[in-house]
Amino acid sequence: MPQSNPRTIVIRESVLDKNRTIARANRAQFDAWNCLAVNMISSPGAGKTALLERTLSDLSGDLRLAVIVGDLATDNDAKRMNDRGAEIVQVNTGDICHLDAAMVARAAEALVGRAPEVCFIENVGNMVCPAAFDLGEHVRVVLLSVTEGEDKPLKYPRIFHTADLVVVTKMDIADAVGFDRQAALDAINRVFPGVPVVEVSARTGAGMDAWYGWIEEKRTLK
Amino acid sequence: MHELSLMESVLEIASRHAEEQAATRIHSITIRIGDMSGVSIDALTFAFDVLARETIAAEASLNVVRVPARCKCPECDHEFETDSPFATCPRCGTLRTELVQGREIELASMEVS
Numbered sequence: 001m002p003q004s005n006p007r008t009i010v011i012r013e014s015v016l017d018k019n020r021t022i023a024r025a026n027r028a029q030f031d032a033w034n035c036l037a038v039n040m041i042s043s044p045g046a047g048k049t050a051l052l053e054r055t056l057s058d059l060s061g062d063l064r065l066a067v068i069v070g071d072l073a074t075d076n077d078a079k080r081m082n083d084r085g086a087e088i089v090q091v092n093t094g095d096i097c098h099l100d101a102a103m104v105a106r107a108a109e110a111l112v113g114r115a116p117e118v119c120f121i122e123n124v125g126n127m128v129c130p131a132a133f134d135l136g137e138h139v140r141v142v143l144l145s146v147t148e149g150e151d152k153p154l155k156y157p158r159i160f161h162t163a164d165l166v167v168v169t170k171m172d173i174a175d176a177v178g179f180d181r182q183a184a185l186d187a188i189n190r191v192f193p194g195v196p197v198v199e200v201s202a203r204t205g206a207g208m209d210a211w212y213g214w215i216e217e218k219r220t221l222k
Numbered sequence: 223m224h225e226l227s228l229m230e231s232v233l234e235i236a237s238r239h240a241e242e243q244a245a246t247r248i249h250s251i252t253i254r255i256g257d258m259s260g261v262s263i264d265a266l267t268f269a270f271d272v273l274a275r276e277t278i279a280a281e282a283s284l285n286v287v288r289v290p291a292r293c294k295c296p297e298c299d300h301e302f303e304t305d306s307p308f309a310t311c312p313r314c315g316t317l318r319t320e321l322v323q324g325r326e327i328e329l330a331s332m333e334v335s
Binding site: 004005007013019096097098132157192 | 224227228231232235236239243249250253258259260261306308317318326327328329330331332333334335
């Protein structure tokens with residue numbers, strides 16, 4: 001058979017379509033549970049797990065809570081959050097630097113009998129790659145710790161653009177590390193004017209009420 | 223390095239379409255990448271070189287078309303190119319404009335035989 005000439009085919013398909021389709025199904029599942037899904041994103045070490053430990057301890061008496069926690073390896077974070085009255089599902093991503101919707105879909109199967117009212121999805125510590133992947137969450141929370149430098153939002157504008165809430169963490173050591181609060185708020189406002197910000201210390205509990213208030217507000221608005 | 227997973231998806235979509243067209247060889251792949259997509263074109267090209275080897279796109283060339291970011295003003299309908307998804311409208315000064323183009327990560331077309 002003679003070799004046919006190359007022909008052009010037009011495709012125009014978004015590479016993230018598959019992820020988006022699965023994300024939509026995840027969102028439908030969360031909605032069926034009447035559950036608020038919260039995608040939590042930050043650099044490694046910004047305090048996602050510490051914030052969640054405290055949150056679970058404080059809220060699990062009133063709400064059915066679940067956490068899907070992504071890490072490249074280990075179940076250390078899941079162990080830290082265990083025994084706080086919430087369902088914890090650890091996802092190990094291997095070499096992958098972000099959670100995607102399919103990973104969350106698999107993890108959510110473990111929550112089927114539980115029907116949580118709030119499901120926190122603790123993303124892999126990374127300020128770059130998770131920005132592109134819709135997990136089926138309703139809201140996105142970006143954490144910034146006081147040790148990271150006030151200009152972090154300017155360095156990683158894309159992730160802050162997508163935030164529904166910015167949580168400034170480790171406020172109890174703000175003075176010790178010379179954190180310039182106004183400079184940080186200015187930087188956040190420059191990349192995303194008007195985005196809500198709460199300032200917390202998971203250790204002392206300061207500011208946690210504002211965080212819980214925000215969750216409650218989003219739950220009601222849903 | 224999410225470019226690696228993105229390129230995996232590109233090749234998956236390309237192979238599926240090639241199969242549907244009963245093609246046995248992909249000569250070129252054209253992708254459209256928005257300036258606000260957060261994707262590094264260098265990393266994407268590198269991922270293509272690594273991942274295409276074992277596929278029917280092994281001999282294919284990769285063309286990358288950059289898509290400039292455009293915003294639209296919800297107040298005065300003005301559309302303009304920008305380098306920020308939160309650009310101020312240059313015509314009426316509105317702060318909250320909407321990004322209408324520039325987030326694309328898309329397999330646009332390919333040549334097959």
